Amino acid sequence: MDTRERLIESARELLWEFGYVGTSPKAIQQRSGAGQGSMYHHFRGKPDLALAAITRSADELRDRAEAEFSGPGTPVQRVTTYLRRERDALRGCPVGRLTHDRDVMADPALRRPVEETFAWLRTRLAGVLAEAVAEGELDAALDPAATATALVAVLQGGYVLARAAGDAEVYAQSVDGALGLLAGHVRSTST
Template identity: 65%
Template sequence: MTSADRLIESTRELLWERGYVGTSPRAIQQRAGAGQGSMYHHFAGKPDLARAAIGRTAEELRATAEALLGAPGPALERVAAYLHRERDVLRGCPVGRLTQDPDVMADATLREPVRETFSWLAGRIAGVLREGRDRGELVPDLDPESTAATVVATLQGGYVLARAAGSAELFDRAVAGVLHLLTAYDTSTRREVGRDS
């Protein structure tokens, strides 16, 4: 790993643990085992390094999601595989936690990869659901975009509930709940949401 890579990885970890304000250049250098000269040789300063770190975190999240959502199989199985993937729930989502950082949200260049990542994720899940609907796996009146937004919101909310309670059980319940709701769209169940309401 190059010194630039070590600096980026250290910044990623520190942003996740401490937030932007708590991630000092000195802490980054100490964790990376790099000197000040090395840091400023590769990056213009802390904001530049933070942009690189957030961008790498976003890329990693997308790659992990795509490996599961882009796999073969029925749409709901692929969404379930993504929701059930191994996570460090009590640390929270490394991208989602950035939305709670006022310094990141106040800087358009730091905020943009966060916005893009959630937009991509909702769009990718919507695409999987649309494929399932078009193949007849899911009911014709499924709204892929609204349903995908619900899935992403439930996932992020699950992290918040779990962290507040200090237990991953609440995250697992949120995931189980949204998957149970999604089964109402599965044509094999012969039920449609709202039919009896």
């Protein structure tokens, strides 16, 4: 991994752990093993490096979700795969945690990849749910956009509840609950 990549990866980890204010250029340099000159050779400053790190986290979240949404199985099976994917519930979502960071949300450039990622996620998930409705897997009364928004909120809220309880099982319960509600809209295929 070259110096630029080490800086981005170090910034990603530190932003996830400590937020924007708690992530100093010195801490990034120490974690990456890069000197100050190297950091400023590759990035104009902390905001520029933070933007690269946030964008990388957002891209990885989208890539992983897309692999699950376009993977094998029926639409509901793909949604289930996405929701049940193994996550570090006590650590939280690397993108979702940034919404609690006042400095990230106050900076339009840093906020943009966070906003765009959640907008993409809701839209893409709504598309998979709409596919399930169109194929008759889910009943026509289900609103794909509202359901997608609720499912994303359950995941993000599940992280919050698990962290508050110090128990990853709370996150698993939130996913189980969401899937139980979704199951209420699955159309019976037996005749």
